[in-house]
Amino acid sequence: MxxxxxxxxxxxxxxxxxxxxxxxxxxxxxxxxxxxxxxxxxxxxxxxxxxxxxxxxxxxxxxxxxxxxxxxxxxxxxxxxxxxxxxxxxxxxxxxxxxxxxxxxxxxxxxxxxxxxxxxxxxxxxxxxxxxxxxxxxxxxxxxxxxxxxxxxxxxxxxxxxxxxxxxxxxxxxxxxxxxxxxxxxxxxxxxxxxxxxxxxxxxxxxxxxxxxDAAYARAVGRRLITSYLTVPAYAAFHRWLGREEALTPMWRAWESGDRKGALASIPDSLVDELVVHxxxxxxxxxxxxxxxxxxxxxxxxxxxxxxxxxxxxxxxxxxxxxxxxxxx
Structure with missing residues (x-):
């Protein structure tokens, strides 16, 4: 450890x-x-x-x-x-x-x-x-x-x-x-x-x-966190630098259009599992x-x-x- x-x-x-x-x-x-x-x-x-x-x-x-x-x-x-x-x-x-x-x-x-x-x-x-x-x-x-x-x-x-x-x-x-x-x-x-x-x-x-x-519960929590944080310009730029622009662009577009449900739904399980430990x-x-x-x-x-x-x-x-x-x- x-x-x-x-x-x-x-x-x-x-x-x-x-x-x-x-x-x-x-x-x-x-x-x-x-x-x-x-x-x-x-x-x-x-x-x-x-x-x-x-x-x-x-x-x-x-x-x-x-x-x-x-x-x-x-x-x-x-x-x-x-x-x-x-x-x-x-x-x-x-x-x-x-x-x-x-x-x-x-x-x-x-x-x-x-x-x-x-x-x-x-x-x-x-x-x-x-x-x-x-x-x-x-x-x-x-x-x-x-x-x-x-x-x-x-x-x-x-x-x-x-x-x-x-x-x-x-x-x-x-x-x-x-x-x-x-x-x-x-x-x-x-x-x-x-x-x-x-x-x-x-x-x-x-x-x-x-x-x-409960992976479904954990991923729901993770999606809410991701939309809260990674829509902030500094974190969005950070994840573009890390190479996640393609994975996150659907969320960013939905968020900018005011489609909060669409933003959440666009985040793949694999991305949540990378960024949130459960x-x-x-x-x-x-x-x-x-x-x-x-x-x-x-x-x-x-x-x-x-x-x-x-x-x-x-x-x-x-x-x-x-x-x-x-x-x-």
Whole structure:
């Protein structure tokens, strides 16, 4: 198994307060990492602060904290506080996010995402090391900012990247890269663009998992996810680059015409099975391990709800966590 084995938190349907039982269950099962996303649920940092307090065995990461939704100083302060809370256990993942998250929901101007990501990466690297920042970056200006509480152990910074330009930036200036929405077979295509990275370069990948033997149910969930994500321009361009234009064009055309049912129906089972992991726990572990075998150093499962989990509640969820974990292997 991979040396690192992660799960996305918080888990759907489980109140944050009840994660006091979830985090120890993760560590007991052999999970090494808890990683958060930030879209329209919890923020990226609060669940990790709870994990830091409730389970000291877990490593922690954000995947991702968007570079538009906080000012540079606030993002540095928040990352520094979590790094101080969990010394040596926290990795800061940042990325551009999307026009909807940044612009429609957070009133930010989603312009020059590559440049903004680059500038925030450079600012954070210096700020988290305790430097005084008084600089005009191409996409923002910071005047005489210095952290009052720079962390004794600055967090590693990972950059979310899809296509070559951002992948090259991650390899050149970040401590690692965060991949998303690709198959295990696609990993080599992405990592071919990071050959300039050092030997300790981290590769975290979110892997969507529907833990059920009901393939029809899992594929229905997967189709809804694919239409939600791969119609976003950045992800559409990513999958064109990966070579899926022919497979996805019928979905894109139906979606653009407003035919949502047609878009869902146009996605072949084979594509869903490539991009969304589903099956019994043993099958899921094997599929996730394939990402690690391809070069991912931190495979991070993102569990999606199933009827069995909804009926079974927290007890069923903790049992599933145990079944998906690495155990003593």
């Amino acid at each position: 991979s040396m690192r084995w992660g799960l996305t938190v918080p888990l759907g349907g489980v109140p944050l307060a009840d994660h006091a039982a979830v985090f120890p269950a993760l560590a007991d099962a052999g999970f090494t990492d808890a990683w958060t996303a930030e879209v329209a649920g919890t923020d990226a940092f609060t669940p990790l602060a709870l994990a830091a307090a409730w389970e000291p065995r877990l490593r922690l990461g954000t995947a991702i904290a968007p570079v538009y939704t906080r000012g540079p100083g606030l993002l540095a302060m928040t990352a520094a506080a979590l790094a101080e809370t969990a010394p040596g256990r926290f990795q800061l993942g940042i990325g551009a996010s999307s026009p909807v998250v940044a612009g429609d929901w957070n009133a930010a101007d989603f312009v020059k995402p590559f440049a903004r990501s680059r500038d925030m990466l450079r600012f954070l690297r210096a700020a988290l090391s305790g430097e005084l920042i008084d600089q005009e970056f191409p996409t923002f200006t910071v005047k005489r900012f210095r952290l009052e509480r720079p962390p004794a152990v600055p967090p590693q910074i990972l950059l979310a990247a899809l296509r070559p330009q951002m992948l090259h930036l991650a390899a050149a200036e970040a401590d690692g890269v965060i991949l998303n929405w690709l198959s295990a077979a696609d990993v080599h295509t992405a990592l071919a663009e990071t050959k300039a990275a050092g030997p300790d370069f981290a590769v975290a990948t979110r892997i969507f998992v529907v833990p059920t033997d 099956g019994a726990p043993d099958e899921v572990r094997a599929r996730v391990q394939a990402y690690a075998d391809a070069g991912v150093t931190i495979p991070v499962m993102a569990l999606l709800p199933t009827p069995e989990l909804e009926r079974g509640g927290l007890s069923a969820l903790t049992s599933l966590i145990s079944a998906l974990g690495r155990g003593d292997s």
